[in-house]
Amino acid sequence: MNRRRFVRVPLALLVAAGALVAVDRYVTPLTPLRAAASIAYGTAENAIGSLTRRWGDSGRVQTLEQENARLRADLLTAQTQRDVSGRQSALSASSATWLAGRRSVSAHVVAIGRDQRVTIDAGTRDGLTPDLTVFDASGLVGRVTWAGPVTSTVALATDAASSVGVRMAGSDEVGLVTGIPGQGLLKLSLLRPDAPLKPGDQVVTMGSQNLRPYVPGVPVGTVVSVENTPGTATRTAVVRPYARLSALNLVAVVVVGT
Template sequence: MRRAFVLLVLAAAVLLVVIDRTLTPLAPLRAAGSAVFGTMENAIGAVTRSVGGEQRVRILERENAQLRADLVAARQRPGPSARGVAAHVVGFGRGRQVTIDAGTGSGVERDVTVLNADGLVGKVTWAGPATASVSLITDAGSSVGARMAGSGELGLVTGGPEGLRLSLFDPNAPLKVGDRVLTLGSAGGRPYVAGLSIGTVSAIESVPGAATRTALVRPAARLSALDLVSVVVPEPER
C-alpha cells in the first residue's frame, strides 16, 4: 500500500512536468505548486521514515563523507594514491582525542588526515582492527604546516590550552582578522594533505621584537560537536 502511494505521487509529478514542457505552460498551477508538492513531499517523507528513512540518510551521509575524502585525495596528485574512508566519532579519549569506528580493517593507518565537511579535524595516532584514535588539531602536541589563503605566507599552527595559535615565519607578513588559514601539506600527504581549511584568524597578537607574527585561529571544524568524519588513507599496493 505504501509503495503504491509513493508511485502514484511520483507519477503525478512526472505527468505535470511532461504537460508543462510539451503541451502548454502551467504557470497558473505553479503558483500553487509549492503548497501542493510540499504536502506531497511531507507525505512521502512520512512514508520513507516509516520504512527505514533514517537508516538510509545515515548511509548516504557516510557515502558523502567517503566521497569528500576521495576528492581531497585526488587533489594531492601527483603522489601516492589515496582514497577516503567514512567514520563516526564514537568516543572521547584523554586530552584532545576522539575515537572513530574505522580501523585497519578499513585501511586506516597512523599519521593520516582526518577531516569533516567544514575542515581539518586532526590525524590518526593509533589504529586497531575496527577503531582508531584521532588527535585533534587543538591537542597540545599538534603542529600543522600552514599557508595563508590570500597572501600565500607560510607558518605553523599549533594546539594548546587557548586553542589554535598561528605563527607566520615573516614577522612583517600581512595579516588581519578573518583571514583563512589552510594546510600547507606534508610530504606524501601524511599526516596532513594540502589545501584543507584549518580555520580563520580571530585575534592578532602584538609582541614587539618577536621573530614571528602570531595570531589566534578559530577552527573551521566544530571540534566539540564531531560526528561524521572522513579519513584519507593510502591505497593498498597491488
C-alpha cells in the same frame, strides 16, 4: 583479620602497576594489550555508537552523510591535484605519485577522551595506519595516532602537542598552528614577521612530506585575532578551527598508500 595482608597485597599491586608503566614507557610498548583492548572495548564502543545513531536519525540521513563525505573527499582530491599540477614546487616530485592510490574512508567518532583524543570506528581492517589526515565536512579534525584492529585513535588539531604546517589561503604565507590547551582554539605563527595578517583570513594545511600526517589543501580555520608584538621573530594569531571538535560525528580519513 590479618593486618599484614592489608599492606602486602596493595604493595604488590603498586609494584605491578609500576612495572607496567616501566615496561610500556621504557622497555617496549605493550601493543598486544592495546590491540586486545581495542577489540574488546572498541567493538562495544562501535556498537553503542551505531545504536545511538540509529536511534537519533534514520538510515536515510546516514547514507546521505556518507555520500556527502565521499563527495567532499573527491572534491578535495581534485583540488589538490589541480594545486599540484599548478605548482610542482610546492610539493616534492615523489608526492605526485601517491594521488592515484589515495582513497578516503568514512568513519564515526564513537568515543571521546579527556586528553584531546577521540576514537573512530575504523581500524587497520579498513586500511588505516598511524599518521593519516582526518577531516570532516567543515575542515581539519586531526591525525590518526594509533590504529587498532577495529578502532583508531585520533589526536585533535587542538591538542597542545600537535603542530600542523599551514599556509594562508590568500597570501600563501607559510606557518605553523598548535593547540592552545583547554580552549579549543589554535595558535598560528607565521614564519615571516611582517607577513600581512588580519582577522577573517583563512588557514589551510600545507601538506607534509609524503602526505603524512597531513595532506595539503584541507581548510583548518579562520583567524580571529592577531597579536601585535613588534620585534618578535614570528607573526602570531589565534585561529578558530572550522570543524566543531567538541561535537564530532562523521569524519573522513585520507588513506595514503605507503
